[in-house]
Amino acid sequence: MAVRSRLAVASTGWRHLARIGADCLLAARQEENPGKADGLRHAAAQMLLWAFGESPLHGPLAAEILSAPDLPLTECSRTALAAVAGLWRIPGSSGVSGEGGLAYFERLAARRDTPALANFLAGRIAQDPAGLFWREKALALALFCR
Numbered sequence: 001m002a003v004r005s006r007l008a009v010a011s012t013g014w015r016h017l018a019r020i021g022a023d024c025l026l027a028a029r030q031e032e033n034p035g036k037a038d039g040l041r042h043a044a045a046q047m048l049l050w051a052f053g054e055s056p057l058h059g060p061l062a063a064e065i066l067s068a069p070d071l072p073l074t075e076c077s078r079t080a081l082a083a084v085a086g087l088w089r090i091p092g093s094s095g096v097s098g099e100g101g102l103a104y105f106e107r108l109a110a111r112r113d114t115p116a117l118a119n120f121l122a123g124r125i126a127q128d129p130a131g132l133f134w135r136e137k138a139l140a141l142a143l144f145c146r
Contacts, residue, residue: 063085
């Protein structure tokens with residue numbers, strides 16, 4: 001699907017915007033006209049940063065954006081993306097099970113137990129204050145809970 005068609009469908013949602021950015025970057029890499037290719041690279045960077053703005057704590061997205069060396073990103077953007085990519089880590093399965101791990105979180109989420117989820121996330125964040133994985137989950141809970 002062409003970039004214009006994707007934008008006509010929607011202009012929100014980090015996955016959708018990231019796909020548009022990826023399409024722009026692919027088009028730039030295939031474009032023979034250097035001026036058009038440069039414009040497409042800039043459009044790709046803007047779309048990908050827009051996607052990142054929709055999910056600013058999502059480390060995998062930040063890492064994916066950084067993995068494209070031909071994107072014209074500012075040093076400030078690269079630094080921010082690298083910080084998020086470096087601080088987002090899935091909790092390991094190092095013996096943390098029962099009421100302390102990811103499986104427990106998923107059970108709470110499946111039950112839509114908002115108070116228990118909030119308490120659980122507060123505890124995880126307290127244990128790993130620099131980690132962004134649980135903070136991203138807490139942000140989503142804050143945005144989407146009733």
